[in-house]
Amino acid sequence: MIATGKAHGKLILVGEHAVVYGQPAITIPLLNLQVQATVKSAPAAYLSSDYYQGLLAQAPQDFAGIKSLVNRLEEDLKLEPTTLALQINSALPLERGLGSSAATGAAICRAFFALAQKDLSCQTLINYTNFSEEIIHGTPSGVDAATVNSKQPLYFIKNQETSPFAMNFHGYLVIIDSGIKGKTGAAVAALRLLKKEQPEFVNPRLEELGSLAQQARKLLQTDGLLELGQVFRAAQKILRELQISNQQLDQLVQGASQAGALGTKITGGGRGGCLVALASDFDQAQKIGQAVLRQGAAQVFFQDLKIYS
Incomplete structure (x- = not known):
């Protein structure tokens, strides 16, 4: 059996x-x-x-x-x-x-x-x-x-x-494993406490993340590559303000940006875990991957976004 x-x-x-x-x-x-x-x-x-x-x-x-x-x-x-x-x-x-x-x-x-x-x-x-x-x-x-x-x-x-929705989008994602275990439960609990203590600070930022998600869906359906990179950068700024990022992740974000990423952000719970960088094509994605590996990332994965069209 x-x-x-x-x-x-x-x-x-x-x-x-x-x-x-x-x-x-x-x-x-x-x-x-x-x-x-x-x-x-x-x-x-x-x-x-x-x-x-x-x-x-x-x-x-x-x-x-x-x-x-x-x-x-x-x-x-x-x-x-x-x-x-x-x-x-x-x-x-x-x-x-x-x-x-x-x-x-x-x-x-x-x-x-x-x-x-x-x-x-x-x-x-x-x-x-x-x-x-x-x-x-x-x-x-x-x-x-x-x-x-x-x-x-x-x-x-x-x-x-x-x-579910169909995308109309070209470009690649570079999924960057920081090598640091993320703790989703702990990060969620910490943000919940911060939200309780400082709602006037946290709530507008959560709403802005929701607005960025709405923008992202439209951009994924209309091949808005450069604009999606801007969305990634705006989202990462908010996640950093909400204490979801840390110094190691910030350094990897900077390294990906210097290698040509259109935008890079945390994905998932944060405080470790993975980042995702947006690249215009596979050659650029490889350059970003090589750069963050030199900076100490554990591994990278590449995702062609055309497969979702």
């Missing part, structure tokens, strides 16, 4: 953090960065991954979402009493803001439903993915769960709208 499930990563182009407070965000699926989960009968409930190998029950706290999701799926699907082992193979770096935890949850869900030979609706898949995300991140917006289960870019407003 064996079954597999797959899911892909995600990237927030504009709107991170503001999306938690009802502002829109623009996200794209990273179709080539995938997670595969394999579940099979075994002598013991064992977890095998790049970050932990051992008994599932003894997995560290970072795996609490996976453990709870597995337990719930076994209960809900009423699987025949047996011991199941789970193997996770992922091309997504952990805790970098690229949707690793959401993609892992979605892949596990698909694997368990395949094992149970039961149909899985899109909404049910998103619900299970959000279940594990809430355990991991506390109060996620739901944008990760939606995007790792979508093949198209999304215009997303929490509890209101999830609208």
Whole structure:
């Protein structure tokens, strides 16, 4: 008895953090960065991954979402009493803001439903993915769960709208892994506290991030390359003011800019994780990638935006 499930990563182009407070965000699926989960009968409930190998029950706290999701799926699907082992193979770096935890949850869900030979609706898949995300991140917006289960870019407003849309856009993204683990939950909690203490400072900036997301959707549909670079720069300025950035990330932003990036910003939770730089073509994207690697970035990924047209 064996079954597999797959899911892909995600990237927030504009709107991170503001999306938690009802502002829109623009996200794209990273179709080539995938997670595969394999579940099979075994002598013991064992977890095998790049970050932990051992008994599932003894997995560290970072795996609490996976453990709870597995337990719930076994209960809900009423699987025949047996011991199941789970193997996770992922091309997504952990805790970098690229949707690793959401993609892992979605892949596990698909694997368990395949094992149970039961149909899985899109909404049910998103619900299970959000279940594990809430355990991991506390109060996620739901944008990760939606995007790792979508093949198209999304215009997303929490509890209101999830609208796929087609892009008409050329250019490349350089996804820059800073090598520093991002802590989305901690960053969200810190911003929530700052918002409570200084609402007159925080609220207008969150609204501006939402406005930039609206602008970004129009630009992606009309090939506004240079203007999107301006949106990236404006968003990064706000994220820095909201204490989502740090010195290491700011240095990588500067390095990408000096190498010709049209705009560079944090993507995801910040305080580590990844940045995304906009380039006009692949040659420019490569130059940006080489520059930030020399500055100490751990790795880079390239994404051709024409594939979403």
